[in-house]
Amino acid sequence: MKLSATIIAKYFMFYQKLRGSIHMKLQLKVLVLLLFIAPVQTFADTFIMPGEVGEDELVKPFPQPYIVKKGDTLWDIAEEYFADPEKWIKIWEQNLYVSNPDLIYPGNEIWLRMHKPKKVVKRSPPVVKLEPKIIYKPAERSEKAMDTSTLMTALARQDFIDAKEVEGIGHIVDSEDERINYGANDKVYLVLDVRAKPGDRFNIFRTGDPIFDLDDLGNKVLAGYLVNHLGTVEIISEEAGIFRGMITQAFEEIGRTDRLKRALPNDYKIKLEYPTHALYGHVVYIRGNTVEAGQGQVVGIDLGSDDGLRAGSVLGIYRPGKLVVDKVYKEKTYRALPEEKIGEIIVLAAQEKASVALISKSSSSIHIEDLIQPLSKQ
Numbered sequence: 001m002k003l004s005a006t007i008i009a010k011y012f013m014f015y016q017k018l019r020g021s022i023h024m025k026l027q028l029k030v031l032v033l034l035l036f037i038a039p040v041q042t043f044a045d046t047f048i049m050p051g052e053v054g055e056d057e058l059v060k061p062f063p064q065p066y067i068v069k070k071g072d073t074l075w076d077i078a079e080e081y082f083a084d085p086e087k088w089i090k091i092w093e094q095n096l097y098v099s100n101p102d103l104i105y106p107g108n109e110i111w112l113r114m115h116k117p118k119k120v121v122k123r124s125p126p127v128v129k130l131e132p133k134i135i136y137k138p139a140e141r142s143e144k145a146m147d148t149s150t151l152m153t154a155l156a157r158q159d160f161i162d163a164k165e166v167e168g169i170g171h172i173v174d175s176e177d178e179r180i181n182y183g184a185n186d187k188v189y190l191v192l193d194v195r196a197k198p199g200d201r202f203n204i205f206r207t208g209d210p211i212f213d214l215d216d217l218g219n220k221v222l223a224g225y226l227v228n229h230l231g232t233v234e235i236i237s238e239e240a241g242i243f244r245g246m247i248t249q250a251f252e253e254i255g256r257t258d259r260l261k262r263a264l265p266n267d268y269k270i271k272l273e274y275p276t277h278a279l280y281g282h283v284v285y286i287r288g289n290t291v292e293a294g295q296g297q298v299v300g301i302d303l304g305s306d307d308g309l310r311a312g313s314v315l316g317i318y319r320p321g322k323l324v325v326d327k328v329y330k331e332k333t334y335r336a337l338p339e340e341k342i343g344e345i346i347v348l349a350a351q352e353k354a355s356v357a358l359i360s361k362s363s364s365s366i367h368i369e370d371l372i373q374p375l376s377k378q
Helices: 021-037 074-082 085-092 149-157
Strands: 158-161 170-175 187-192 201-214 220-239 242-250 259-262 281-286 298-301 314-319 323-326 333-336 340-350 355-362 371-373
Touching: 074 085, 149 158, 149 220, 149 340, 158 201, 158 340, 158 355, 187 220, 201 242, 201 281, 220 298, 298 340, 314 355
Parallel strands: none
Antiparallel strands: 158 220, 170 187, 170 259, 187 242, 201 220, 201 259, 220 242, 281 298, 281 371, 298 355, 314 340, 314 371, 323 333, 340 355
């Protein structure tokens, strides 16, 4: 079963802060209920939300729950139970309280929703007269299918907006019981600068790190802001310019003055595309301002919609070749080593001059100034 973007709307911090056992249990009950009522959707080469795991995918029974031991990683657990470490995402997408898939701790509980494979009724095939036929098709990629459900999870938790949009299109004023912080199923009052009707959904966000582009002179120019989604609110009604809303998702504590922007449509999907035109950019930002990044992390690049990028654009990350001395010759002779591909990214959101992207593959650590180019260049 695949989940629509209604259930986990627009990355990485569903239970980053556990705010008390009673509150956490309430949130978990809501999430479990939503998981069971989600519509089934299937799209080829299209991002949809995660679902259940077939029992036939496992090589051994999975305990419910699996209790994390010292030294465990999602990679190792996937290797043990799926015999395929790359299926770590199937585990993580069902345990979103783990805010960083690289960090799990002894005592954490890991759950998997599973279903039994349907029995196939064998029927006698019809008799078909075979005739030779030549089919002409364009060349297609023969790559292993990409497990991209993490992309929608990333979009649920963050976005990249223009600097002019940091104030949003509204904000939270107060709650029904005048509390300071709110969570899932809390009723809140909103002020909006746009029209809205019951059922409309909005992301609750706070502005995060700025992302800069470089102009022709090498000066930093603000390209936009990474924003952190705190949750989702759905409009219930409106009276005298004040909207009533219900918080349907909460990834962090939500408070007064938190800003609002429209959530992605329920049927929002991202389709992969592989740019073939000439592009040359760099990694200019790593989320959290860390020194290096790897698979599953978010980076900023200095290429955007002006360069033909959009959500779903797949690009390669390359390490510049070094300049070395060829010691065979007596005279000092330099050789420029070729660039090496060290990963791939998928664009999450693009502004005019810059974009944020998810690292979908990496064979080495990713650093600021690593090159971004089309995969087709090789």
